[in-house]
Amino acid sequence: MSVTIRPYINNDTQAILTIINYNILHSTALYDYNIRTLEQQKAILEEKIAKKFPVIVAELDGEVVGFGMYSEFRFREAYKFTVEHSVYVDQNQHGKGIGKILLKELIDLAKNQNIHTMIAVIDAENQSSVHFHEKFGFTTAGIIKESGYKFDRWLDSVFMQLILE
16 A cells, blocks of 8 residues: 655545545534535635645545645634644545554644644544544643534534644
8 A cells, every 4th residue: 555645736626525524424523514515625725725734635546535734723823833733534544544644744744834833623532533643742732521512412622732843
């Protein structure tokens, strides 16, 4: 298995949309209720790129099987050295190390952009994501109880951070 990481191009939008919409419908990885359109997803990705934030994709045998990105954590100027990231892998490709490759690349990109802190916001039920981030040195900074509501239940958000050196 040879996974290639490269920058996002417009032709990747449909594959990314498929991954995102699956997670919207079937998981608490995203707290969205409604699936996105191709135009909505493309606008989200283009906005990140316009702000000089990376969007990267993982390709396996010529197919996009995951993606990662980061952007501003909050919009005040003092937060300009802190980013919130996302990593998503196609549900049929979990357990193959694709997420690890994507997150490592995002961390390297953040260091190159002089980012000081990376933030992950994870649904507390998703302990595999919490453990995944711990392997990269992320630590839990706090838990916001009942901060989201999806699938007829309240959800807690785990905030994890990695201070880059």
